Amino acid sequence: MSEHPDRIAVHCPSCTPAEETVHEVLSAGGGQLTVRCTECDHVHKAQPDEESDVERPVIVSQDGDSFSTTVSVPPSERVRVGEEFIVETEEAIMQVRITDLETDTETRAATADAEEVETFWTRAVDNVSVDVTLHPRQGDPDDTRSLTAHLPGDYKFTIGETVSLGEDEFEVTNIHVRETAISRYPFEKLGDDGDTVVAKDVKRVYGYEEGTSRAWSAW
Numbered sequence: 348m349s350e351h352p353d354r355i356a357v358h359c360p361s362c363t364p365a366e367e368t369v370h371e372v373l374s375a376g377g378g379q380l381t382v383r384c385t386e387c388d389h390v391h392k393a394q395p396d397e398e399s400d401v402e403r404p405v406i407v408s409q410d411g412d413s414f415s416t417t418v419s420v421p422p423s424e425r426v427r428v429g430e431e432f433i434v435e436t437e438e439a440i441m442q443v444r445i446t447d448l449e450t451d452t453e454t455r456a457a458t459a460d461a462e463e464v465e466t467f468w469t470r471a472v473d474n475v476s477v478d479v480t481l482h483p484r485q486g487d488p489d490d491t492r493s494l495t496a497h498l499p500g501d502y503k504f505t506i507g508e509t510v511s512l513g514e515d516e517f518e519v520t521n522i523h524v525r526e527t528a529i530s531r532y533p534f535e536k537l538g539d540d541g542d543t544v545v546a547k548d549v550k551r552v553y554g555y556e557e558g559t560s561r562a563w564s565a566w
C-alpha cells in the first residue's frame with residue numbers, strides 16, 4: 348500500500364484537540380493509521396492525509412533581478428497577495444511576499460486556491476531596496492534628490508524620527524505604502540508623527556535633509 352511517514356502531525360483527541368501534535372505511526376491498515384501522540388502517549392486512529400502537496404513555480408524579484416524556484420503547498424490552501432512564505436534555493440533560504448497570483452483564468456488574481464495558481468510572483472523581503480526622496484530643509488524646494496537605501500525588510504521608518512543611512516541623515520516626513528501592504532496600514536500615504544512602516548512595505552520615503560548648510564550633489 349502507500350508509504351506512510353514514521354511521524355505525522357494530526358489532532359490528538361486526548362490532549363490537544365485544537366492543535367496538531369506529532370504522532371508516531373504504529374501501523375497502517377484499512378485506509379487508516381494507528382498513531383501514538385508523542386505529547387500524551389494516547390493511541391488512536393487517524394486518517395492519513397489524502398491531500399499531497401502541489402509544487403508550483405515561484406518567480407522571486409530582488410533588487411531588479413529575478414530568478415525562479417518552486418514551492419510546495421497543500422492544494423486547497425487559500426493564498427493571497429501580500430502573504431509571505433519561505434523559499435529555499437541552492438544558495439539561500441529566503442522570505443518572499445506574494446505580489447501577484449497568476450492562475451489559468453486570471454493573470455493578476457488577489458486570492459486563489461494554491462492548486463489554481465500557475466505562477467507565484469513574489470518579491471524577496473529579507474533585504475529590500477527603499478526609494479527615498481529628500482528635500483532640503485531650507486532653500487530651494489526644487490533642490491530635491493533621491494537615493495536608494497538597502498535595508499533589512501524589518502527596518503522601521505517612523506515619521507518625525509531622524510534616520511542615518513551612511514552619510515545621509517534626514518527626518519522622515521511622509522511614507523507611501525506599497526499596494527501589496529496597504530491592508531496593514533490605516534492609509535496608503537502616511538504623514539502623522541509616530542506613524543511607522545517597515546522597509547519591506549515602503550513604496551517611497553520622503554524626508555527633510557538634515558544640516559541645511561551641508562553641501563550635497565546628486566552624484
Ligand SMILES: [Zn+2]
Nearest residue numbers: 359362384387
Ligand atoms: Zn495527545
